[in-house]
Amino acid sequence: MISKEEIKSYFQGLQDEICTALAQADGKASFTEDLWERPEGGGGRSRVIQDGNVIEKGGVMFSAVWGGLHEKMLASMGLTEKVDFFATGVSIVIHPQSPRVPIIHMNVRYFEMANGTCWFGGGIDLTPHYVVEEDARWFHQQLKDVCDNHDVTYYPKFKQWADDYFFNTHRNETRGVGGIFFDYQKPDENRSKDDIFAFVKGVGEAFAPIYTYFMNKNATIPFSEQEKDFQYLRRGRYVEFNLVHDRGTKFGLETNGRTESILMSMPPMAKWIYNYQTEANSEEEKTLALLRKGVDWV
């Protein structure tokens, strides 16, 4: 059975591979690295890329932290006694230069408690500034393939989870075209820890081929000033989701996580216009109409 040390090493290697692939596809910018330590135990390796040909601002973050469980976390688990934990993962958000290239997010994580309980979580979701149905279908097909390799019940379940999770309730719209999201995946009599880890590896390794596909295909499509402006507005919604609703962000900020690593997900620049309305039959209107739960992309 895979150990926490092996999972940690795997995630570090995954971070390396993804950074290499992204920098190569970008062709201009490279990653800078910040190593940080957590006083209570563990630390991280934050890698950020800025002002590239394709990527305007992106982070590929690795961390492995341990120690006593924060009281907020204890409370959220209904625990009253102190218990040690170990958590490791890779988190990615990429904001591209072009409104024709989608924003993407990926996360894989592992959590273990001193009492022996452990689980995996993660997901990938895509936030196109302009929804291209063919691209969304292709994206979901890649995720379905990864899921189906392990369990045919995963894709429908985790796709719905993403629809529900990546939802800006106060806007009544999804963050983007969704993807997959899963949490609390614990080993049991039907599924070993190694089985779940194999699936999580599949998700992590799908990221670079998926995103470099969009980088290569879409970064050279021309766009107008108006389309660039719409990108800034959509980034504003991304900010709203991450600061108002995203559990990982809220939890990180509440528990004294490293703020700069947590908020690497913020876009380089975003705009807000009061009561913005799309024009009838515009591409913007078409995009907003597709930002809803339950779209069957495959």
Add this chain to the structure above:
Amino acid sequence: MISKEEIKSYFQGLQDEICTALAQADGKASFTEDLWERPEGGGGRSRVIQDGNVIEKGGVMFSAVWGGLHEKMLASMGLTEKVDFFATGVSIVIHPQSPRVPIIHMNVRYFEMANGTCWFGGGIDLTPHYVVEEDARWFHQQLKDVCDNHDVTYYPKFKQWADDYFFNTHRNETRGVGGIFFDYQKPDENRSKDDIFAFVKGVGEAFAPIYTYFMNKNATIPFSEQEKDFQYLRRGRYVEFNLVHDRGTKFGLETNGRTESILMSMPPMAKWIYNYQTEANSEEEKTLALLRKGVDWV
């Protein structure tokens, strides 16, 4: 004793007066108005000004809403039985064009429950992109004068409340140079409802003279591209405060308030740079050093 209807009318008149004063000082842009109704009772008059000479984006919002208390609000008050409420107020956030003109926020509000309990709340706080000590001192002196007209214990108490409230814990910095903040000001044997209302009126009426003073004095000061960029970063922190910490914003979004009115506080444009560092001995560094609690400005 002043009635809720009279308070409501007063707040509507206050909104009118403030909008007139701001539009006049701006000299270019004027307010557009959206009337909205709340299905459960009441509604509002949202007024927004954009692309002015001095003001880039600002909102002066009036609302008066009533009905059954939302379950989140009941829970936060430790109540289990349903009870009707009435709430009215004016909320303002102004984002200026120039980094030399501060962002400002003002709120005055009144809340009443069917069981007879009622209270006032409110405050004014200033968020300069660049802290000018003379301006911060002048600002706090105006607020102290308003407070001292009613009760000499108000300013120290409400100034500290603002320091504690307008604080970005995850950045370990105040939102700006503070101001005054107060809540749950209930009438009792020592202080009538009319007394408290007179103070709240003082706060509301102080807003226009204070902000038009800064508009007139600072809008023509020249600034560089670098200073404009710092303004965008500081606006990013304003976004973080409002979406992560501000109780009014969180509560409004959670209880199905009118999203566009609540998020009028968002800046027209904001930026995030990973791990931004100021240069040693720069004006930016000096500003950040002053964004802390407990600075005695008067």
